[in-house]
Amino acid sequence: xxxxxxxxxxxxxxxxxxxxxxxxxxxxxxxxxxxxxxxxxxxxxxxxxxxxxxxxxxxxxxxxxxxxxxxxxxxxxxxxxxxxxxxxxxxxxxxxxxxxxxxxxxxxxxxxxxxxxxxxxxxxxxxxxxxxxxxxxxxxxxxxxxxxxxxxxxxxxxxxxxxxxxxxxxxxxxxxxxxxxxxxxxxxxxxxxxxxxxxxxxxxxxxxxxxxxxxxxxxxxxxxxxxxxxxxxxxxxxxxxxxxxxxxxxxxxxxxxxxxxxxxxxxxxxxxxxxxxxxxxxxxxxxxxxxxxxxxxxx
Amino acid sequence: xxxxxxxxxxxxxxxxxxxxxxxxxxxxxxxxxxxxxxxxxxxxxxxxxxxxxxxxxxxxxxxxxxxxxxxxxxxxxxxxxx
Numbered sequence: 001x002x003x004x005x006x007x008x009x010x011x012x013x014x015x016x017x018x019x020x021x022x023x024x025x026x027x028x029x030x031x032x033x034x035x036x037x038x039x040x041x042x043x044x045x046x047x048x049x050x051x052x053x054x055x056x057x058x059x060x061x062x063x064x065x066x067x068x069x070x071x072x073x074x075x076x077x078x079x080x081x082x083x084x085x086x087x088x089x090x091x092x093x094x095x096x097x098x099x100x101x102x103x104x105x106x107x108x109x110x111x112x113x114x115x116x117x118x119x120x121x122x123x124x125x126x127x128x129x130x131x132x133x134x135x136x137x138x139x140x141x142x143x144x145x146x147x148x149x150x151x152x153x154x155x156x157x158x159x160x161x162x163x164x165x166x167x168x169x170x171x172x173x174x175x176x177x178x179x180x181x182x183x184x185x186x187x188x189x190x191x192x193x194x195x196x197x198x199x200x201x202x203x204x205x206x207x208x209x210x211x212x213x214x215x216x217x218x219x220x221x222x223x224x225x226x227x228x229x230x231x232x233x234x235x236x237x238x239x240x241x242x243x244x245x246x247x248x249x250x251x252x253x254x255x256x257x258x259x260x261x262x263x264x265x266x267x268x269x270x271x272x273x274x275x276x277x278x279x280x281x282x283x284x285x286x287x288x289x290x291x292x293x294x295x296x297x298x299x
Numbered sequence: 300x301x302x303x304x305x306x307x308x309x310x311x312x313x314x315x316x317x318x319x320x321x322x323x324x325x326x327x328x329x330x331x332x333x334x335x336x337x338x339x340x341x342x343x344x345x346x347x348x349x350x351x352x353x354x355x356x357x358x359x360x361x362x363x364x365x366x367x368x369x370x371x372x373x374x375x376x377x378x379x380x381x
Contacts, residue, residue: 167337170360170361170363170364171330171335171337171340171360172357172360172361173337173357174337174340174341174344175344175355175356175357175359175360176357178344178354178355179354179356179357182354197336198336199336199338214338215337215338218338218341219341222341222342222345223341257316257317257339257342
């Protein structure tokens with residue numbers, strides 16, 4: 001997996017455009033317009049195309065035509081997921097249906113913990129409904145990304161018990177995480193991207209070597225926090241399926257620094273869950289950068 | 300505990316636990332100079348709690364840029380605890 005620069009493509013303008021379309025024309029026209037946007041990305045987003053094509057062609061072993069079609073369908077689904085997210089955050093959530101697979105596990109996390117997710121489906125959709133747990137809920141995200149959408153988040157999340165912990169160079173986010181866990185709160189974070197210079201751990205993922213950030217797993221072991229792997233995938237036009245695994249506690253034997261082999265069981269559990277989900281929903285893999293170590297040689 | 304003891308404890312675990320060379324440890328050194336990243340800082344937070352018996356707060360760290368400022372912070376927190 002190559003490093004990520006900590007910035008997500010698009011930003012506030014994109015959100016505002018989606019809101020405008022949704023509020024003015026509704027969900028169906030927004031989806032219709034999306035076909036053209038997805039096609040534009042399919043034609044002109046060369047670098048992301050290359051990486052996501054590698055996933056379908058090499059990792060999943062699709063034929064050339066099926067892989068190319070999957071790239072287009074992947075972009076279209078990503079767009080739909082983004083539109084759905086904005087719709088739900090803007091109060092149009094009643095247009096969607098959900099089923100909850102493992103919600104009881106989250107309700108049972110009374111001492112708080114980490115909700116580890118990935119760029120599959122839309123965990124923001126799940127996140128928007130996590131207030132059902134009645135717990136204070138935090139999202140860990142890179143500061144640059146947070147600054148871009150902060151005012152928007154403040155606007156739409158003011159009634160939700162949701163807070164952002166920005167990852168900053170001054171390392172204060174570590175203390176915020178510590179405080180949140182001590183206060184028995186939930187913290188959601190992704191474990192399938194890392195920025196340059198971060199510590200990583202190598203693991204076999206979909207049959208190939210890939211690197212994952214150590215951070216989420218290190219935090220879990222160091223602070224002894226329960227970990228649930230949480231995902232929400234889109235199953236039909238207006239239906240989402242939410243998955244949460246039973247919380248696990250991973251123990252570190254070492255007093256201070258945790259060696260890589262002690263992190264591995266947690267990483268492998270995460271990867272195993274990820275693989276299972278990708279097998280079911282291959283079009284919802286939304287990582288558009290070099291992910292597998294051998295990608296540069298083949299891609 | 301006086302300031303020298305606080306400094307010795309902090310510098311001690313930086314050299315022992317993080318294997319930072321002693322010549323790099325000086326009051327003007329930043330976390331980056333010392334090669335401390337956020338995962339190392341997770342360890343430091345836990346060590347501070349164990350060694351000094353209080354929890355660091357995010358607001359404490361806002362103006363801390365150097366090791367010297369970190370020494371000052373821990374010393375002041377140690378004093379206020381007493």
